[in-house]
Amino acid sequence: MLRLPHRRRGRRGRARGALLVLLVTVALADSATLAGAAVLHARHLERVSGTNAVTAPSVTSERRTGAFTATIDYASLFSAEGHQVSSKVAWDDDWFFQDPTSYNHELAHACAVLSAVANAESAYYQQGSTSPAYAEHAFAELGFEEVSTTSYRYRSEVVDEVLGLLDGTDVVAYTVATKHVRSSVTGEERLLTVVVVRGSYGSEWLSNAKIEDASDEAGSGDHLGFTLAAEEIVADLEARAAETDPGVGRAYLFCGHSRGAAVATLLASYADGAVGPSGTRADAIASADSVCAYGLATPNCTSATDARTARYDNIFNVLNPSDVVTMLPPAAWGYGRYGRDVWLPQTGDDALSDAMRASYEASMGVECPVRAEDRAQAEGLVKDVTAAVGSLEELFSPGGLLAFAQACVSADVPQLLASHYPNSYIAWLDAAVPEDLAIS
Template sequence: MRKKSFKSTAVLMAMVLGATSINAIPVKAEVTDSMTEEQLANLDTDKDGLEDYLEEYFATDKTLEDTDNDGLSDYMEIMKFKTEPLKMDTDGNGISDGEEDADRDGISNILEVSIGTNPFKADTDEDGLKDALEVNVYKTSPILCDSDGDGLLDGEEVELELSPLKRFTRNIEKDCKKLFSQVLKNKNIEESLCASDNLAIPSLWGNLPGLMERRIRIESSTVVLGDLEGNMVGKPIEIVSDYEDGFDMKLSFSCLKSTLKQVKGFQIAHYKDGEITYLNTTVLLKNVSAKITEGGTYFVLSTNGKTGSSATVLTAKAVKKAAKKAVKSVSSSAVLAKVLAVSSTDTDYDGVSDSADPKPNDNAFTGTVQNDGFSINSRVDYAMDYRAFFKTPSTFSSQLCKVSSVYANLAYGFNIADQASGRTFNLSSLMSYQGMSDVKCYNLKSGYSDYDLVQFYIGHRTVTYSGTTKDIVAVSIRGTGGGIAEWSSNFDIGTTAKFSSYSDWTDSANHKGFDVAATRLQKYINNYVSSYCSGSNTKAYWVVGHSRGAAVANILAAKLVDAGKTTYSYTFATPNTTTKSASAAGRYTSIFNIVNKDDFVPCLPCTAWGFRRYGKTSTESIADKYENEWEDLTGIYDYNPDTYGMNDTIAELGKVLSTRNKAYTYTCKCHGDGSKNDITITNYGTSEKSREEAIAKIPANALPYCKITRHKGTAFWGWDFDCCQTPSYFMQILAALMSNEISKYRFVVELDIADHYEDAKTALIGSAIGGLEHPHYTESYFILAKHAAASNFS
């Protein structure tokens, strides 16, 4: 049994003087007993960024910015480098921590701190040159991506053999105007367009300034071309370019998979503003090409040898004109039916009738998400195309992935401003705008009084495509709300010993809190479908969510598949959800999970406890690939992950228990089998009042998972209590911290943790302050959804 070891005589003096906080901290003369938790939490005597109470916890000197004098502040060592702030040379290799090179870019840690570069990024300004090359070789700025201000990145100029320090490297022509012949790299072309099943694989040559790979990408187009699609070869493409129009480019399509021996009748066409222009196309064997001077929508048509010049496709103006014509051309008894038929047409399958759609042939949606919780306004784009639900659910859809991430984001209550219509939508109104009926928002707390709750949105749309009619049932599940209930459920993994005690826990292999919520949600869905979608049409269920919403969606989708439902599920920041085997969990091939490698949340519950998730998962790092894009999207500089600490934190959490059932087991001598007598701690008190006040600081959600033994004392001593803590006690304390039920100060100082959890607690303190927030943002997951490809999933 561990007893609380006080860190200074000031604590003993505080006890003698009758301090009411059992875990009192050493105090300076200016600190008074009347100070609040918030005031104590904000004290930072040496102004090193590490508050005094954290310095007490880590035993550093709160009057010195750099306790061990290695050149790195205590804050940087604990929260960023994860080095020992009391040792100059943590790893004992003869090099001080300040002289080490954490990111291996050729510049020491202490020099990076002094010149303002990021010691955890080899290329701080992301201009294509490592910091050391900028400082030691090219003499460019490692914190400015364009040192000479000519519009080209320093790395671009080096690759193009220009000077990154001169705007005019060779002559009077400015570097950013000089043209270079180059071919777009495959990494800039959407994976599905290069797949073997695409009958027209695109490539692009250009005579362009700068590196075209920095300014051009090719994506699947969202345009819908009606009857022309029967003659289309392969998939239409969208050339997204940051260049101004007018530069010479050559667009080519390789049609090697064409069943025709030759492709003389193939022609490249350009769609713009409702009109199609047929380009002067060169044919060479099974390759077709045409000169272009702008980005936009392009595709290949089989014209059967007939060369076209131009054509007009449906526009919103044309729809309104057709409606007026219908009124004039038919008898009054047929007017309404004719007008309704014209006005309800949805050419591009985005759920918006052509008569109300500014671009009836283009199902793209561009808007600005107003994330008030973080004061972020992020411009996003996606395609709402209901034809995706007529494809095999196990086939990854990049467009469905993007819209799913936006729907999961908006489930938190955020709004999105539509660029085309000028309207602002919440999720309910957006679902209605995009063609869904009977849109509802349900919160399980209206029907249940425990912690296993969730809020979700549901709507449906009947769609006919290629002779098949389906009812699309959309379900978007909100992530964890601000209260203690859902956070407690997140950390309640469940013991199979009590499986039968919960009527809504229907699969003992699953995380208890997530499974109960999913079971309840499934009941709501069944009732909804019976009420609003009771016809004989085939049902397709579309299930999305972020964070806790992703975990519930992950299990719900598996339950729907088990029930024989056609299910399309895309989840983001998905925690682990089940202890089933990899083969059993992996057979749910229509569930696609997107995970940010930098994000702490998807690592829980720990794989060391036997947990994984259903379906297939794509894991990529924002820090490794998309940091600049993240900063542009969010307007935040800079992206802040816990680069070196997160894996250590997960490892320490993994040691807290060996299997899920151990989370609820006492191993002390007084209440368990005595196998691990390191889960008990004795807390000292100076009076009965001080003891009870200290016990009262334990949050209510954690109390069921500990055993408290009170001791009777004398005038000034002995009013102690023993607290035996199961691993679930520690996890529920974390739930209280994450939900702001308790402060960080209380977690660190006032709620003492038994030895068994001390290392995990220490790691969590470092990670929480070192950077867990940004990687979990919904904006991070929109970026990952945007770049996700079928080959990423395993």
């Protein structure tokens, strides 16, 4: 199992923790908030005892093999009121016997939809919700035999978000689905494991600020918050691998959007030979016969100097050039991504952009909010940030956070994030063909 070295929980982490304790102490000063503290304590006890959480769903799936098309249903925060989103995806079991270093546009689209489903799954795990178990139904449509979303338990309620804020837990919610696939060419059989990591949810946003300093790299140089989340998934995969038939070949697909994309690409990097947080590779992933990763809206997540080498060519980061999240943490601070970047077209007033907007409106029921000028605004914000704060160390200096806040104060955040949300990516992948994309 991967173990996090003690050194990573350093001076800055303790300083932030002390500040958080102080703020919480002040917040608990009145009786109303003390009552809230009692609720949080009760929820903590429920977590420990495993009680009072929504039960994981049970969904029956039909065995589907080979190549087919499926309709995947899910919910999206910015769709029309009461509007359920549906996307058609292509699927082919043969993909997992092909060269994982060749970009697969249909697989990228399927991963974009599954990543949106991962966000929608959270609603099922909220008490009293009537939301369907979107992830289980999605994988049932794709013919998967087993689906697990148990990590969403105690990680989808508002009270759980508050607890995560207070205890600093870098939790992660994710779906693990398995299916036996067979090559139509050779007859070879493999056990396919798909891991879809949920994007930032509630207090998990704080994990995005736990950045490993590129200047004091002693190990992998990976983003600390994303690494902690990946560590939990690796432990789960190790346990699952120990229970499977070692004589059956294994294939892994990792995907996610935003924070989920960063974690997914780190998982794939471990399989490709990157040094994990324990200083070793992860056995469960390293034993795979085939590994690929498709991250959507992947932020910069590593300062590893070899992250762009051919070793990681099975990792694809699908990026919107107008998406500010893909520009953070800034490259000027020494950060980048594992694998290769697949650039979607630039939003403009051309026919391809019109097709993207039409796809967005058809699925979401509302007009696409993305604008042609979004890229210039996103790049301008990052330029202002790096001009005000020259490095990660400077960010955590006494005046660094103030300078950072001042650089961001005039940003139109809702508009900047329009190019970041999952359905903007899905619409672009619907409208574009591989020839419209640039891979670097």
